[in-house]
Amino acid sequence: MLGTSINPIKTASSSPSCCSSSYEKRMETMLSLTAFDNCNNSVPFLFSRSKLHCSKTLVTKLPGVRFQVSPGSKFRVFCESKTQELQIRRCSPLLEKVSLSSNDAVVSDEWKAVPDIWRSSAEKYGDRVAVVDPYHDPPSTMTYIQLEQEILDFAEGLRLIGLKPEDKLALFADNSSRWLVADQGIMAMGAINVVRGSRSAVEELLHIYNHSESVGLVVDNPEFFNRLAGTFCSKATMRFIVLLWGEKSCLATGETQGVPIFSYREIMELGRESRVGLTDSHDARQGYIYEAIGSDDVATLVYTSGTTDNPKGVMLTHKNLLHQIRNLWDVVPAEAGDRFLSMLPSWHAYERACEYFIFTHGIEQEYTTVRNLKDDLRHYQPHYLISVPLVYETLYSGIQKQIYTSSTARKFIALTFIRVSLAYMDLKRIYEGLCLTRDQKQPSYVVSMLEWLWARIIAAILWPLHVLAKKLVYEKIHSAIGISKAGISGGGSLPMHIDKFFEAIGVKLQNGYGLTESSPVIAARRPNCNVLGSVGHPIQHTEFKIVDSETDEVLPPGSKGIVKVRGPQVMKGYYKNPLATRQALDEDGWLNTGDIGWIAPCHSAGQSHRCGGVIVLEGRAKDTIVLSTGKMLNL
Numbered sequence: 001m002l003g004t005s006i007n008p009i010k011t012a013s014s015s016p017s018c019c020s021s022s023y024e025k026r027m028e029t030m031l032s033l034t035a036f037d038n039c040n041n042s043v044p045f046l047f048s049r050s051k052l053h054c055s056k057t058l059v060t061k062l063p064g065v066r067f068q069v070s071p072g073s074k075f076r077v078f079c080e081s082k083t084q085e086l087q088i089r090r091c092s093p094l095l096e097k098v099s100l101s102s103n104d105a106v107v108s109d110e111w112k113a114v115p116d117i118w119r120s121s122a123e124k125y126g127d128r129v130a131v132v133d134p135y136h137d138p139p140s141t142m143t144y145i146q147l148e149q150e151i152l153d154f155a156e157g158l159r160l161i162g163l164k165p166e167d168k169l170a171l172f173a174d175n176s177s178r179w180l181v182a183d184q185g186i187m188a189m190g191a192i193n194v195v196r197g198s199r200s201a202v203e204e205l206l207h208i209y210n211h212s213e214s215v216g217l218v219v220d221n222p223e224f225f226n227r228l229a230g231t232f233c234s235k236a237t238m239r240f241i242v243l244l245w246g247e248k249s250c251l252a253t254g255e256t257q258g259v260p261i262f263s264y265r266e267i268m269e270l271g272r273e274s275r276v277g278l279t280d281s282h283d284a285r286q287g288y289i290y291e292a293i294g295s296d297d298v299a300t301l302v303y304t305s306g307t308t309d310n311p312k313g314v315m316l317t318h319k320n321l322l323h324q325i326r327n328l329w330d331v332v333p334a335e336a337g338d339r340f341l342s343m344l345p346s347w348h349a350y351e352r353a354c355e356y357f358i359f360t361h362g363i364e365q366e367y368t369t370v371r372n373l374k375d376d377l378r379h380y381q382p383h384y385l386i387s388v389p390l391v392y393e394t395l396y397s398g399i400q401k402q403i404y405t406s407s408t409a410r411k412f413i414a415l416t417f418i419r420v421s422l423a424y425m426d427l428k429r430i431y432e433g434l435c436l437t438r439d440q441k442q443p444s445y446v447v448s449m450l451e452w453l454w455a456r457i458i459a460a461i462l463w464p465l466h467v468l469a470k471k472l473v474y475e476k477i478h479s480a481i482g483i484s485k486a487g488i489s490g491g492g493s494l495p496m497h498i499d500k501f502f503e504a505i506g507v508k509l510q511n512g513y514g515l516t517e518s519s520p521v522i523a524a525r526r527p528n529c530n531v532l533g534s535v536g537h538p539i540q541h542t543e544f545k546i547v548d549s550e551t552d553e554v555l556p557p558g559s560k561g562i563v564k565v566r567g568p569q570v571m572k573g574y575y576k577n578p579l580a581t582r583q584a585l586d587e588d589g590w591l592n593t594g595d596i597g598w599i600a601p602c603h604s605a606g607q608s609h610r611c612g613g614v615i616v617l618e619g620r621a622k623d624t625i626v627l628s629t630g631k632m633l634n635l
Contacts, residue, residue: 090190154185157271165190313575336362417469
C-alpha cells in the first residue's frame with residue numbers, strides 16, 4: 001500500500017456523512033508525519049505553481065473522505081517495496097469506446113451491453129428531451145446527452161466508493177429518472193443490480209439482499225430506508241448506502257453502525273470530478289486494466305414473487321435484454337418525439353425492457369403516478385401508454401361512469417353509438433380475417449366468400465353511424481386520455497369486453513405475453529394484425545411449441561397444452577438454484593412457462609385467415625386439471 005503524508009491537511013468543505021468523523025480520524029493517523037517516522041523512503045515533493053493554480057481535492061479510498069492540497073504545499077510519499085496492484089476497470093464497449101480504445105481494450109461499434117444504447121441515442125437525438133420527472137424533489141428534465149453523462153458520472157462514482165465489476169448491488173427503489181440513472185450506472189461499470197420496489201415486505205427484501213450477496217444498497221428515500229434500517233443493519237453486511245432522493249439528515253443514522261452513506265448528488269460529484277481527472281491525466285488512466293463488458297455477462301438479478309416459497313433470482317444477461325431492445329420495433333413502431341407515460345414499477349421486467357427499447361427511438365418519457373394518471377393523460381396527451389390490464393379497466397370504468405351520470409338523452413345517444421361501433425368492429429374483424437378459431441379444418445371457399453360479402457355489406461351500412469360516433473362522442477374521450485397511437489398491455493389477461501370497447505372507440509390496445517425468465521416479452525399483437533383474444537405472434541427469433549402435460553409430446557395447432565418457448569431472451573438461470581433451473585429449462589434451451597395455451601391454426605381463406613400462428617392463453621398449468629377424456633378444465 002502507498003502511504004502518503006500531506007502537510008497541511010484540510011478537510012473538504014462538503015458535509016460529511018454520519019460516520020465520516022471516524023474515517024477522518026483514521027485518515028489523519030494514516031497521513032500524519034509522525035505515522036511514518038520509521039520509514040526511510042520518504043520523498044519530499046513540492047507542487048510547482050506553474051502546474052497547480054488552485055487547490056486540488058484528493059479522493060481517498062476511504063468512502064466519504066476528501067482532502068485539499070493548496071498550491072505550494074509540501075508532502076511526502078512513502079513507498080513500500082510491493083508494486084501497487086492494478087484495478088480492473090470494466091466498461092460498456094460502445095458507451096466508453098474512447099476509454100477502451102485508448103487503453104488497448106476491445107471495443108465495438110455494435111451494442112454488446114445494455115448501456116451502449118445511450119451512446120447511440122445521445123449521438124442521434126442529442127438535445128431532445130428524454131425524461132420528464134415532475135413529482136420528485138427536485139423535479140427534473142433531461143435531454144439524451146444529459147442522461148448519458150449522468151449515467152457515466154454515476155457509474156464512476158460507484159467505482160470510487162468501492163463497487164467492483166461483478167459485485168451485486170441492491171437497487172430497492174420505485175419508478176423515477178434517478179432509478180433509470182442508477183440502474184444503468186450500475187450496469188455500465190460491470191456490476192450486477194438486484195432490483196425490487198418499496199412495497200415489498202422488509203423480510204422479503206432482506207432475503208433478496210442476502211441471497212444475492214449484495215455488497216451495498218441503493219435506496220429510494222429516507223422514509224423507505226428508515227423502514228429497512230433496523231432489520232438490515234443487524235442482519236445484512238453493507239459496504240455503503242446510496243440515497244437516491246431526499247436528505248441524509250432525515251435518515252435514522254443511529255442504526256447504520258458506521259456504514260458510509262452517500263447522497264445521489266455526492267455520487268455524481270465524485271464521478272464527475274474523477275472523469276475529468278481521467279480525461280486530463282494519462283498517468284491516472286494507467287492505474288487500471290481495461291476490460292469490455294461481455295454480452296453473456298449477467299446484467300441484473302430480478303427476483304420472482306414467491307407465494308409458497310422464497311423468491312428465485314432470475315439471471316438476465318446483457319444479451320437477453322438487448323434482444324428485447326432490438327426486436328420490439330414491429331410491436332411498438334415508436335418515432336422520435338413520441339410521448340410515453342410511465343407509471344409501472346421500473347424493476348418489473350416488462351416496464352424495464354419497454355423503457356430500454358423506446359429510448360433507442362428518441363421518445364420523450366413522462367413519469368407519473370397512480371394518483372396523477374388521470375390529469376397527466378389529459379395534460380401530456382401521450383402517444384403510447386405502457387401498462388397492465390387493471391389500468392385499462394380503471395379507464396373503462398371511469399368512462400362508463402361519465403356516460404351513466406350524464407343526462408338521459410346524452411346517455412342514450414352515447415350508449416347507442418357504442419353498440420353500433422361494437423357491431424361494426426365485429427363485422428370488420430370477419431371480413432379482415434381476424435376472428436380466432438381452434439378448428440384445424442380449412443373453411444369452404446364459397447362459404448368464406450359469402451361471409452365476407454355479408455360482413456362487408458352490413459359494415460358499410462353501419463359505417464356512417466360509426467364515423468358520426470367518433471365526431472360526437474369518441475373525440476371527447478380521446479381528448480381526456482390521449483393514447484393516440486396505442487395502449488400496450490402486459491402482465492396479465494386483458495378482459496375481452498375491455499379489448500372490444502377500446503377497439504370500438506378507436507383506441508388501439510395491443511396485448512403482449514412474457515415472463516421475467518424471458519426478459520420478458522415473447523409474443524405480442526402487432527398494430528397491423530391485432531387479433532383480439534390472443535397475445536399475438538411470437539416476436540422475432542422466438543420459438544413456441546405446445547406440449548402434452550404428461551408425455552411432453554408436441555401437439556398440433558389448435559390443441560391445448562403446456563406452452564414452451566425458446567429464444568435469445570431466455571434467462572441464464574436462477575441464481576444459486578441449479579435444481580429450479582433444470583426444472584424450468586431443458587437441455588435444448590426450452591423454457592417451461594407453466595401456462596396452458598394453444599397456437600391458432602393457419603387457414604388460407606375465411607374469417608380466420610390472418611390469425612394463423614397467434615398464441616392464445618387459457619390459464620396456468622397448476623390451476624388446471626386433466627379429465628380422463630384428456631380435456632383440460634381451469635379451476
